[in-house]
Amino acid sequence: MKGADAFRSREITAPLVEEIIRSLVRPVRIMEVCGTHTMSIFRHGIRSLLPAGITLLSGPGCPVCVTPASHIDAFVAAARLPQVTIATFGDLIRVPGSEGSLATARAAGARVEIVYSPMDALTLAQQEPERLVVFPAIGFETTAPTIAATLLQAERLGITNFLIIAAGKTMPQALEALLSDPELQVDGLLCPGHVSAIIGANAYRPLAEKYRLTCAVAGFEPADILAGLLSLIRQINEGRPRVDNCYTRAVTAQGNSKARALIDQVFAPADSEWRGLGIIPGSGLVLQERYRRFDGLHRLAIPLQPTREPKGCRCGDILKGRLLPPDCPLYGTACTPLLPIGPCMVSNEGTCAAYYRYSGHKESRHRQPETTN
């Protein structure tokens, strides 16, 4: 066995599962914060191995899902301009705004290209100097450093036709906002591996202390996730909440200071709207004043218009872990992976999409019998 295989073998995972079953003494509710955790839990069938007393809730950790309609509308508005090429991460293109998505804009003639990194978008700008290449800069602390590095590269090369629409978000502020909600009943937090590699395991300490919440930083392989869950259950049993770093091969206590410096150099914190959660103070990343010439909204004179959440959509409650996807009246009927309404159904990593794809629950529990008038 080599690489990731070692973390997905039954020899490694079976003892962890047994230990989790042995250790669980009372029902616990654990929130996995990261969309990649949600995906991995479904993909490896981890829920099917866990005892019934463990409820896993999916938090606001899918960057595509929490991007609000107002930002999607801005991306679409930019896409509709004749001189603009949108260069975007693939899973953003189906996300619905209040009037269509980047995919529908593309079908109507807009130029929307899928790229795999912001650097690819910059290359596209170099190849097509006559067009304005706009990169929708969504993501958390994980993607922000590469976006910042790309922008600095554009500056070094004197490229003037590369723009971003800053829509990045930071995780600690969102977690703080979630945890301060008295209705949220969570015993433990499975903290995101990639984000923690940047911000460091210590970033969760204030949360653990203030809310007496058990935290475990975990990687994305089955053995990583199971080890994280086991740590949380043990902490809950001991009644001593702390931050346990179960992903030491990638995450340090302090994180990656170079990457954080890059973020700070290019971006400044600002209040930011999260789909389903509303405005969270200080949770967004906007461009520093001196990089304003890269600001797509400014250069293209596109306003960020406030939008309303789709009617009946319970994505906000699902992101907060208050409801499971089948508790939403739209789930599986009006809202499916092919025709998503809420953000959680759109991305592969969205809670509802993952639930729909892997769990076998295809219909809302609240489906009303049709009435005749």
Next chain:
Amino acid sequence: MKANSIISLDHGSGGLASQNLISGLFLKYLTCPQLRDLEDCAVLGEFAGRIAMSTDSYVVDPLFFPGGDIGALAVHGTINDLAMRGACPLALSLALIIEEGFPLADLERVIASVARCCEEAGVAIVTGDTKVVPRGKADGLFVNTTGIGIVSHRVEISGKRARVGDAVLISGTLADHGITIMSCQAGIAISGDITSDTQPLHRLVGALLEEDSGGVHVLRDPTRGGLATTLCEIARSSQVGIIIEEELLPIRPAVNTACEMIGLDPLYLANEGKCLIICEQDCADAVLQLIRRMPEGRDAALIGRVVEGREGQVSLTTRIGGSRLLEPLTGQPLPRIC
């Protein structure tokens, strides 16, 4: 670029330029007598058995990729569609829609590839058509092939015939074609020897059916939508459940790595030279041994079984012993952000 090195609208006019293209390029490589006659259609003669017919259009981007090109895909794809119903392919048509300005050298490469694949497969292009559309109205080159074949009277292969207790086999490694194309599109160089698996399967199927005494129930090539989508279609048409073991799935390590990098699930990526076989459990070993002796089946593996209850559902037993449902592909496979 010189005027005579690209396709112009004249080449599709039916006039002199068209005739020059046909005689100077197409007939240089495609040498079947019926085609050379340049009649309005080909008359094939008499055959004993039921006629099978299939058509498919090819719009792959890029046109040339590691392991193949659009011409190879167009020949193999239609041959394989015929083979999946147990048909022995007899003849193919070849229709091209070419965008004005398309390089003649690329067209020649594609036609040479079509000819080579036909020769290797022992199937001829017996009729064809060429249209040229103005620049911007197509993306370089689109190809359609239609094929006809003969099904022996005793063969009854269908996606509706999977039965409880049957074994599920795959003739080789998964996702090679899909990941090759996706990484070409993404501009990502994959380490290791990853190429499209495009190849004809009619010989493998022929050998299989020759030895078969009714134990083979379903043959399907898991092309677009990949293994997962194809299994879901079979489970629904046959009204059975299917369980697949992740540990048994043959996937090249480099393919797995690339899938993780781009954020794609290999179970949903296209294969262009693999055959899913559902047969009675008793003959599974013999089938495996037989196809593993053939080059196109050397990585064949038993991957799962058909089960009672859970009608229409396909589930995967994961490597760690968990279980998850496999759903058909929704929309396009999209790479993830991180």
